[in-house]
Amino acid sequence: MGERFQVEVGPVAHGGHCVARVETGRTVEDREGRPVPERRVVFVRHALPGEQVVVEITEGTDGDRFWRGDAVEVLAASADRVSPPCPYAGPGRCGGCDFQHGALPAQRELKAAVVTEQLARLAGIDLEVTVEAVPGDEDGLRWRTRQAYAELPDGVPGRGMRKHRSHEVIPVEECLLATRDARAPVPGTRVETVTAAGRRHEFRVAADGFWQVHPGAPRTLVETVLDLLRPVAGESVLDLYAGVGLFAAFLADAVGESGRVVAVEGDPAASAYSRDNVPTASVTAGDVATVLASSYPGAVDLVVLDPPREGARRAVVEQVIGRLPRAVAYVACDPAALARDVAIFAEHGYRLERLRAFDLFPMTHHVECVALLTKTGSDLR
Structure with a gap:
């Protein structure tokens, strides 16, 4: 050192x-x-x-x-x-941003290169990737709708941010990624409204619970999942890692009263909210792999996977495959986990048909992908 x-x-x-x-x-x-x-x-x-x-x-x-x-x-x-727009970005300073020293188009090219490399190395797939901008930020800034600051040491007043891979805190006036009305996570319930695909839904969510922080993320992800899956009336859908029911609500609209939506979520609090947010869905709280091993047997038409950073992993992927969906939409916040799971799908005859990538976290290395996996061969239902 x-x-x-x-x-x-x-x-x-x-x-x-x-x-x-x-x-x-x-x-x-x-x-x-x-x-x-x-x-x-x-x-x-x-x-x-x-x-x-x-x-x-x-x-x-x-x-x-x-x-x-x-x-x-x-x-x-x-x-x-470029010169970083934030005075706290750079060596030895705040660790929250990775790429402020690069122009936004270049940042997206770097993220696309990472997704491409991970798919090639871990899934054996050669795919050209484009990372798309999403409306709702200001030239890559002002997109975090919720923002928490660290406490400064020894009772020093003010706000703090941590250095990269460190617990050391440095004083800052503000984070330029935060929206001007960004809220700190606090106990309670808030309501988020999402308009997508010509529909409008309100979602109750814990104020300190998970919800996409980029203002454009919910609509972008919902419309992308619907576009890739093309659900129709009467179809059955598994929404796994369903959170408070963002995808389940719009999928329920698409499959109608003759269809069925099942939402499985590991966090009991989020699952409880999804029961209120999507009253027509069958909702279960529990570990996704455990729930699938004991519940909701039989074939389904469509699956949405939106796992945490470590991905769905083999136990869940193989439970999904066993239900013979015609299509799976995989929403991924980590390209390495996505690539590993895509490789497992490929073992069982599901191919990566399409992939879209979105810059939901400008100035950082994070990128959100939505992948479409479909069954190949003559055994497609």
């Missing part, structure tokens, strides 16, 4: 950094026992591909496979480099 190296920055990697390699000044033996210069992979923040920078090591020891570092000096800048 603390050592500095001059490097040429390589491609972007999943997690908000780029890959570089440094010569440590030491030697190691190659496979034939000959001494060669030691080169170490470094994941570099606050850099862009192709730049020449001085990187300072922030995490790592001699025995680690890779180190982490910050670009503390730019020797040759990318054409996509």
Whole structure:
């Protein structure tokens, strides 16, 4: 830690950094026992591909496979480099943003490259990805409708934000990602209104519970899921990791009284809200894999998967496959988890037919994807 190296920055990697390699000044033996210069992979923040920078090591020891570092000096800048709009963005400062030093179009290209790489490496799929802008932010700022600040140490008044991968708090006046009326999560209930696909629904949700923070996210995701699945009257739908019923409500409209929507959610509080928000749905609170193993057997037409960051994983994916849906819409906040689960679907004859990616978290490395998986072969119902 603390050592500095001059490097040429390589491609972007999943997690908000780029890959570089440094010569440590030491030697190691190659496979034939000959001494060669030691080169170490470094994941570099606050850099862009192709730049020449001085990187300072922030995490790592001699025995680690890779180190982490910050670009503390730019020797040759990318054409996509810009001055961060926030004074707290940069090496050693707030860790909330990863890409403020890049122009917005370049940020989206970096995210698209990550999705493409994860699908290729983990699912064996070669797919060109475009990350789409979503209405509701101001040039990548002012999109967080809820914002919490950390307490400053020793009773110091004011607001704080944490450094990257650290509990250390730095004072800030405000976070520029927050909307001007952003609320802190507090106990209680709030009401969110979503208009999508020509329908309007109100959702009761715990004030400190999960809800998409980008103003344009609910409508964008609902309309994308409906467009990909094309539900029709009379069909049956499983909405898994259903939250407070965002997708279930609009799917219930689409399949009508002759159809059926089942919503399964692991958080009991969110599941209770979904019973009120979507009274026509069958709602169950519980671990999704456990619920599917014991309930709602038989074939279904459609499935929506909106799992947490770690993905749905094999136990859930194979329960879904066992119900022979004609189509699955997978809403993913982590491209690596999505790619791993897509690979499991492929083992059972489901292919990735379409994918859309959205910039719901500008200035950060996070990206939201919606994937359509369909059954291949003659056994499609």
